[in-house]
Structure formats: C-alpha cells, structure tokens
Amino acid sequence: MGELIAVRRRLVLFFGLFVFVVALLTTQARSPDRRQVGAIGTTVLAVLLPVQTGMARVADGVQRMWSLYTEIGRLRVENAKLREALDGMGRRNAALREQALAGERLERLLGFRGQVGSRSIAANVIGRDVAKWFGTVQVDRGSRDGVRRNAPVVTADGVVGRVIEVTPTAARVLLIADSRSAVGVVVQRVRDLGVVEGRNERVLHLKYLSRTSDVQPGDVVVTSGQGGVFPKGLAVGRITRVVREEGELLLEAEVEPAAALDRLEEVLILLPL
C-alpha cells in the first residue's frame, strides 16, 4: 500500500514537472524570440552572469596563453626551417660569388691570351710551396698538354715565372720572386736594360742598370726578350725604389711584381709555336 502511494507520488511529481516544463516551452515557443526569461530567471542571471563572465575571462586568458604557446612552437619550427634555408642560400651565394670571380679572372686571362703572340694554355694553380711562400707553385697542366720545361707562365697582370719541372699531368713553376730566378728586362720609359732577380721577398730586385740611367719610381719594367725564355714586352712590375750607392758603377732598384704572386689561382702557360 505504502509502495503504491510512493509510486503515485513519484508519478504526480514527474507529471507535474513535465507539464510545467512543457507549458514553459509552449509559452517560449509562442514568443517572438522563442525565449522569455521572466522575473525569476532574470534574478538568477543577475547573480550568476557576473560569475560566468569572470570564468569566461579566465578561459579567454587560458585560450590566449595556449594560442601563444602553440604559436611559439610553430614559429620555432618555422624559424629553424628559415635558418636552414638561409644557411643554404648563404652557401649557394658564396659559391656563386666564387664562380663569378673565377669567371672574371678567366675572362681577363682570355683577353690577355689574345694579346700574346704565342700559343698558350690556361692552368689552375693546384699547390704551393708551403716552406717558401714565394718559391714555386704547381699547376694542373703537364707534358700531355704540351707544356715543356722553361715555358713562361703569366697572368693578365704580368709575368709569373717559368716551368722547371714537368710531369704528364702537372708542372712546377718557379716564380720570379724565387732567389733562383733571373729575368732579362727593359725599363719601358728609358729603355735601359737590366735583370730582375728574386730574393724570396715580396719585392724583386732590378740589377745591372747603368749609373747614368734616369730610372724613377713608378717606371714600368717589361721583359726584354733577350733571355731566351720570356717573349719581349710582358709586364714584370713597377719600380718602387731606386738605390744609388756611393762608389758603385751600377744602379739597383726595387720592383713590385705586376702579377699577384701570393694570390695566384689561374695562369697562362705560353707554349712554343
């Protein structure tokens, strides 16, 4: 009996609430906005909305922090990729610049090749004498390319030296700055003959000039063609200092080499006709 009353009470409560909510819904559905909060609802909202707003702000802050965090991660990945790309471009740029410079040098060498009367072959410097900086260099052309001993080696700027050793694929060049080197020259302006010798220094020494010679610093020195190695008229260097010693019959001068002997990369080997 008690159970029955309890069930009935339960059902009455349920249907009562059901009808209440359906009535509420019906009135809501009929209203233009389909929503009427009413006085009780407004009071509840007046209390809870500020709390809800505060909570929403907290959520906004967390969301912003999260977005920032994910953005930082994304930017870090992007930054690493861009750095990698930049490094790659830097390497590529350096390689291209190197190629451009080599191109310029080769272009000058090619132009000079046209001016030289004899046959010639271009060669790359592949080694240097590390013990004596201004001694010898090795080039990648040899007897297979027609290179012979004593062949003159030049650049577009001037005389470099002569070949002293030849293998089928390479050759060793004695630079004019080497103490074993001597080149017959003529001072271009005054036409006085002399010999330029190396002393394993940056400068060359012009010897055997007549004491009466009017050589001046700045005078250009070219090959005389009398030594039997170098053809006539190749630039050797420029006089930087004239040495007149008391009692000496002959003059000496210091000559700055025309070719950059410490920065050789490509050279021209003159071949016999």
Place this chain on the structure above:
Amino acid sequence: MSRVLAYTGVLVILALVQVAWLARVQVWGAILDPLVPLIIGVGILKGAESGAVVGVAAGLLQDLLSGGGPLGVNGLSKLVVGFASGMFERSIYIENPLLPAIATFIGTLLGGVLLVIVALLVGLGVPPWPAVVARMILQAVLNSAIAPVLFRTIRVIETRFQREH
C-alpha cells in the same frame, strides 16, 4: 535544507563550468556535460523524485545560462533522464566504476534523443542526423569517463549529511 544547498551549489558550479569552460573544449563537436552524470547519479542513489527535481533544475539552469534557446529544452530532457534513472534506484553498484559509466552512457543517449525531439517540436534547427548521432555517442563517451567521479561526489555529500543527522 543544507543538503539542498549542497546540491544547489554543486549544480550551479557544474552548470557554470559547463557553460563557461567545457563548452569551449569540443571533441569533434561533442561537449562534455557533467550535469548528466550528476542527474543520473542522484536518480540512482536518491530515487526518481530527486532525479526528476535535480534534472529539471539542472536543465533549466543550463537553458538559462547557455542563452539563445528557449527555456525548457534541456529542462525537459534532463527531467526525463533524472526520473528514468531513478527507476534503477540502488540497483547499480556505484563502487564499480564501470556501472556508473554504462548508466551515464545510456542516460546521455536518452537525453540526446529527447533534446533533438524537443528541439524539433519547438522548431529549432537540428544538424544532419549522422552528425547528431556521432556527437551524441561522443558526448556519451565523454560523460561516461567522468561519471565515477561525480557518483563518488554524490556519495560523499550523502555520507556527510547522514552522519550529521
């Protein structure tokens, strides 16, 4: 009276958390609704009357706070869910976390179906059926995951007030 206040407090807190925070965290369109396991838990532990009262209160509060829709859409569906779960009063062993989870899964699906029916009756737009069904199942899974915690919360409240009396 203080028990009513405790339940009201839990209800209000959960409703606010759901509307202000959980509604932002959608899992493939589904939103966790902690009020559903609470209603089912109250129904199972306290009976159909309590389930119905807490259900209608929770639903109306949700309608009020979530804004936009007419009052009573959630109220009606949660009333039925709360009352229906009361039919299984004390027949589910809540110490086993699986049973509250299963009850919540079924209750969430029932609530979802009712919500769609009410929404259709009052002329609200309902998304395509496949999407609705997928969301319902996902929400049921999410709600089931937190059901053991909420059932235990109800148990704690009940134990405390039983000791006081």
